[in-house]
Amino acid sequence: MKRVNEYKKLFNVEKEIDLKQLKTTYRNLVKEWHPDKFQEGDERFEEAGIKSKQIIDGYHFLVSIAPETKAANLEDYNRTLSEAAIADFQHKGNVLEVSFTDGTTYEYFGVNKALFIKLINSDRQFRFAKRSIFNSFLYRKSKKDAVLQEA
Structure with a gap:
C-alpha cells in the first residue's frame, strides 16, 4: 500500500x-x-x-x-479464477504475487504476513485465497500471459 x-x-x-x-x-x-x-x-x-x-x-x-x-479486465480475471489453479505465489512486504496455471500473474496489495501464513498452512490454498484474498484486496495484473509471450 x-x-x-x-x-x-x-x-x-x-x-x-x-x-x-x-x-x-x-x-x-x-x-x-x-x-x-x-x-x-x-x-x-x-x-x-x-x-x-x-x-x-x-x-x-x-x-x-x-x-x-x-x-475492462474483469471478465479475464474471473475466467482466470474459475479455470486456472495457483501455480506459485510469493509474499514481499504487504504484496502477494500469485501466478496461475494459465500463465497470468496478479499482485494483491495489503495482504499482511498473518494472512499469508494462513494461506500457506491451508490444506486447500485456492479455496482459502478465493474466499479471503482474491476479491478482498486491491489487485492488478502484473505480468502478461506467459504462454503468449513464448509463442
Missing part, C-alpha cells in the same frame, strides 16, 4: 483514480521533469532522470489499478 499511496501523492490523486485526470497530470509532470529540459552539467539533470522514471512507473501502475481498467 505504500507504493500505491506514494504514486497517488505524486499524481495528486485523493480518492478514486480518474484516467482522464491522471493522463493530464502525467503529461504535465513529464513536461516539467523531462531530462531534455536540463543540461548535463546542471545539478537537476540527474534528479530529472530519476523523477522522470518515477513518473512513468507511477502512471502505468495507477492506470493498472484504476476502476476503469479493472472493469
Whole structure:
C-alpha cells in the first residue's frame, strides 16, 4: 500500500483514480521533469532522470489499478479464477504475487504476513485465497500471459 499511496501523492490523486485526470497530470509532470529540459552539467539533470522514471512507473501502475481498467479486465480475471489453479505465489512486504496455471500473474496489495501464513498452512490454498484474498484486496495484473509471450 505504500507504493500505491506514494504514486497517488505524486499524481495528486485523493480518492478514486480518474484516467482522464491522471493522463493530464502525467503529461504535465513529464513536461516539467523531462531530462531534455536540463543540461548535463546542471545539478537537476540527474534528479530529472530519476523523477522522470518515477513518473512513468507511477502512471502505468495507477492506470493498472484504476476502476476503469479493472472493469475492462474483469471478465479475464474471473475466467482466470474459475479455470486456472495457483501455480506459485510469493509474499514481499504487504504484496502477494500469485501466478496461475494459465500463465497470468496478479499482485494483491495489503495482504499482511498473518494472512499469508494462513494461506500457506491451508490444506486447500485456492479455496482459502478465493474466499479471503482474491476479491478482498486491491489487485492488478502484473505480468502478461506467459504462454503468449513464448509463442
